[in-house]
Amino acid sequence: MPDYQIRTLDDADIAAADALFLGTLHLPPTAAEQLDNLRPSYVPGRALGAFDGDELVGTAMSYPSALAVPGGAVPRMGAVSRIGVRADHTRRGILTALQRRQLSSLVEQGDVIATLRASEATIYGRFGYGVAERVRSITVNPSTAEIRPDLPRVGRTRLIDAAEAETLLPALYEQIGLRRPGMMTRPAGLWGIWRVRETKLDGLARTAVHTNADGVADGFVTYRAVKSGGFRAELRVEDLHGATPTAIRELWRFLIGLDLTAVIKAGSQPLDDPLEWSLVDRRAVGVDGVTDSTWLRLLDVSAALAARSYGDAEPVVIELVDDLLPANTGRYRVGADGARRTEATADLVMGVAALGALYLGDVAPSTLAENGLITWSGEPGQAALGRADRLFRTPTPPYCGTFF
Numbered sequence: 001m002p003d004y005q006i007r008t009l010d011d012a013d014i015a016a017a018d019a020l021f022l023g024t025l026h027l028p029p030t031a032a033e034q035l036d037n038l039r040p041s042y043v044p045g046r047a048l049g050a051f052d053g054d055e056l057v058g059t060a061m062s063y064p065s066a067l068a069v070p071g072g073a074v075p076r077m078g079a080v081s082r083i084g085v086r087a088d089h090t091r092r093g094i095l096t097a098l099q100r101r102q103l104s105s106l107v108e109q110g111d112v113i114a115t116l117r118a119s120e121a122t123i124y125g126r127f128g129y130g131v132a133e134r135v136r137s138i139t140v141n142p143s144t145a146e147i148r149p150d151l152p153r154v155g156r157t158r159l160i161d162a163a164e165a166e167t168l169l170p171a172l173y174e175q176i177g178l179r180r181p182g183m184m185t186r187p188a189g190l191w192g193i194w195r196v197r198e199t200k201l202d203g204l205a206r207t208a209v210h211t212n213a214d215g216v217a218d219g220f221v222t223y224r225a226v227k228s229g230g231f232r233a234e235l236r237v238e239d240l241h242g243a244t245p246t247a248i249r250e251l252w253r254f255l256i257g258l259d260l261t262a263v264i265k266a267g268s269q270p271l272d273d274p275l276e277w278s279l280v281d282r283r284a285v286g287v288d289g290v291t292d293s294t295w296l297r298l299l300d301v302s303a304a305l306a307a308r309s310y311g312d313a314e315p316v317v318i319e320l321v322d323d324l325l326p327a328n329t330g331r332y333r334v335g336a337d338g339a340r341r342t343e344a345t346a347d348l349v350m351g352v353a354a355l356g357a358l359y360l361g362d363v364a365p366s367t368l369a370e371n372g373l374i375t376w377s378g379e380p381g382q383a384a385l386g387r388a389d390r391l392f393r394t395p396t397p398p399y400c401g402t403f404f
Ligand SMILES: CC(=O)SCCNC(=O)CCNC(=O)[C@H](O)C(C)(C)COP(=O)(O)OP(=O)(O)OC[C@H]1O[C@@H](n2cnc3c(N)ncnc32)[C@H](O)[C@@H]1OP(=O)(O)O
Pocket: 024, 025, 080, 081, 082, 083, 084, 085, 086, 089, 090, 091, 092, 093, 094, 095, 096, 097, 116, 117, 118, 119, 120, 122, 123
């Protein structure tokens, strides 16, 4: 790709980078008066641009974050975003060059893992990303949804205005903590970019906060009411987190109790969401679909494998192949007591995207092996697959609950 230069972006590039990326998504640029809200999201050294002469033609950036992994450790994570190549420059290898540069610079910066949300499912596998977490989209019928009477109301839920939400929500999210594998820390820049998004979406944005029986805030929901004629609105749940299952249930009690609601839609809920179990009529919840959410790429395989815990099984030796970050290529022994590099004979062979998919426990190694994404040889390999299933299995599916 000799005609293009890749360099880090600075403050002077932000307006052009924003217009370029949003343009690749067929969206208009951010209004000039909102650019200050964007600034913190372009973290120095983490935003890359591809230039054709002086013209910016591609971008890729990341937020500094950290990811909760099975066992409770929280290794450093680059939350990759704003990947776009101008329409008149696509399919010439610009994304490939940006990815190579971005992956090596994330490693240099000490990130152990990278994750992203993909606009299309066919883009990122080749760069070593695998689907590590999925979410379900639900539609709730408020006219039949009712919390079971034997589940008493706990605490109270109150609406807060945008100014209070701006200061309370970041602190509350932090206080709630990374309750389950797959959740991530939210850097300040993310909250800023959501403020900008608020100004672009239809409908009335609202925030409600739940406080527990002791008066301590322990959950929040942001939602949007969109009218389509008549008095009733469609409620779209955007962000819902609670420190306890009770806090989450009380936020749902609030949502289904709102007047003049035609339907409630929540697009990014955990696969093990217990909502229907708390209702009188479980069919008030319809599952519209399950989609990929976290695409995960291991940057430092040794550190990432050592960071998570494993189930109870005899060890397996994995031969890992990573063409883009070849320092990761090699053999790893994974056992109930942890993971480390080894020279022992491999039981299973896989690419780094397959290991990324396994990493949070969303899919079993045997499922990937059935589809040719993990290979093994002979009977001992097949037994190793059973052990790998038990080692990588987690008690609950991963859930992130943060869009970036
Ligand atoms: C994390 C996020 O930000 S998600 C948002 C991603 N951005 C978008 O969807 C915006 C619209 N799309 C784009 O801007 C561009 O098409 C990009 C960024 C997806 C791809 O950029 P390009 O510079 O065209 O990619 P590049 O030329 O490096 O392609 C590399 C390979 O991926 C393939 N590829 C690239 N984009 C796609 C795609 N959308 N679907 C399928 N394959 C693709 C190419 O065919 C090529 O394959 P090859 O190596 O076998 O020839």
